[in-house]
Amino acid sequence: MKQYNIQIDENGKLRHFLTTEGLKRQLLVDILDHAENFTSVGNRSVKKIPLLRGNTIANLFFEPSTRTRTTFELAAKRLSADVLNININTSATTKGESLLDMLRNLEAMHCDMFVVRHSQSGAAHFIARHVAPHIRVINAGDGSHAHPTQAMLDMFTIRRHKKEFADLRVAIVGDILHSRVARSQIHALTTLGVHEVRVIGPETLLPREVQNLGVHIYHDLHAGLANVDVIIMLRLQRERMTGALIPSEREYFELYGLTPEKLAFAKPDAIVMHPGPINRGVEISSEVADGPHSVILEQVSNGIAIRMAVMSIIMGNRFGNDEERE
Numbered sequence: 001m002k003q004y005n006i007q008i009d010e011n012g013k014l015r016h017f018l019t020t021e022g023l024k025r026q027l028l029v030d031i032l033d034h035a036e037n038f039t040s041v042g043n044r045s046v047k048k049i050p051l052l053r054g055n056t057i058a059n060l061f062f063e064p065s066t067r068t069r070t071t072f073e074l075a076a077k078r079l080s081a082d083v084l085n086i087n088i089n090t091s092a093t094t095k096g097e098s099l100l101d102m103l104r105n106l107e108a109m110h111c112d113m114f115v116v117r118h119s120q121s122g123a124a125h126f127i128a129r130h131v132a133p134h135i136r137v138i139n140a141g142d143g144s145h146a147h148p149t150q151a152m153l154d155m156f157t158i159r160r161h162k163k164e165f166a167d168l169r170v171a172i173v174g175d176i177l178h179s180r181v182a183r184s185q186i187h188a189l190t191t192l193g194v195h196e197v198r199v200i201g202p203e204t205l206l207p208r209e210v211q212n213l214g215v216h217i218y219h220d221l222h223a224g225l226a227n228v229d230v231i232i233m234l235r236l237q238r239e240r241m242t243g244a245l246i247p248s249e250r251e252y253f254e255l256y257g258l259t260p261e262k263l264a265f266a267k268p269d270a271i272v273m274h275p276g277p278i279n280r281g282v283e284i285s286s287e288v289a290d291g292p293h294s295v296i297l298e299q300v301s302n303g304i305a306i307r308m309a310v311m312s313i314i315m316g317n318r319f320g321n322d323e324e325r326e
């Protein structure tokens with residue numbers, strides 16, 4: 001799916017945020033640098049800055065979400081935007097209203113931004129192509145295609161722990177086939193210049209085209225984890241599986257589940273990441289998920305800063321503009 005140019009305006013600036021694929025390194029670094037400004041906002045007694053005051057942001061989640069939906073809402077509120085959380089199940093789409101008609105109505109309410117999660121790959125691109133020119137669109141996860149803000153909060157978390165991307169070996173483990181997160185991470189990691197990206201999983205869970213993305217493929221977890229700095233575990237996306245791609249969860253855990261014994265193959269200071277939701281005892285043991293190498297909850301916190309950064313960048317109201325005048 002090569003539709004990412006729609007997210008860049010004629011001056012090379014980010015207009016929508018739909019995918020990490022095809023974005024220049026400097027643009028990704030700018031998002032990471034800009035997010036550093038927002039990490040302290042959550043520690044203030046009044047957790048708000050006025051960068052998006054007067055803007056209205058609609059969250060359109062056509063698929064379940066805990067982390068992404070709530071951190072987008074918190075990020076928008078901390079930027080002082082007005083937030084509409086559209087409950088799709090009680091919206092007029094259940095009475096046959098089309099997606100585009102729904103968007104036209106939200107445009108008529110003077111919304112400035114749509115944050116979209118959808119089970120169909122390409123949904124956010126479709127919406128970005130059809131909205132009024134002043135409206136910005138952020139992809140909060142579309143099918144198995146992309147989840148760009150998740151990838152950027154993961155890059156932010158890695159940089160906070162490991163500093164130089166060029167020195168790093170990063171392993172992504174599990175159901176790569178159905179993972180929009182893995183695709184967005186691979187594009188971001190390779191653009192940021194990591195030394196090596198490895199994908200580890202059974203053949204049935206690795207997409208054929210993954211070898212074209214500049215990654216090294218492993219089917220053996222022990223070999224794949226040797227000497228890595230960062231381990232990203234992924235859950236089995238049962239809701240996207242059409243057949244029996246693994247023998248059983250118990251056997252999967254034996255072969256690919258991350259336990260303290262398997263973690264010992266990585267570097268001693270390796271960090272363990274997971275975009276969530278985690279399935280304990282399937283892809284990761286509780287000892288690892290709650291252990292000293294885990295940065296899983298840091299990822300969640302960093303999601304607020306990254307989403308504040310992306311929203312303020314695409315609205316053209318960067319930190320240091322209005323905020324300092326208050």
Ligand code: CP
Nearest residue numbers: 065066067068275276
């Ligand atoms: N990481 C992630 O997208 O989690 P949610 O599905 O809870 O938003």
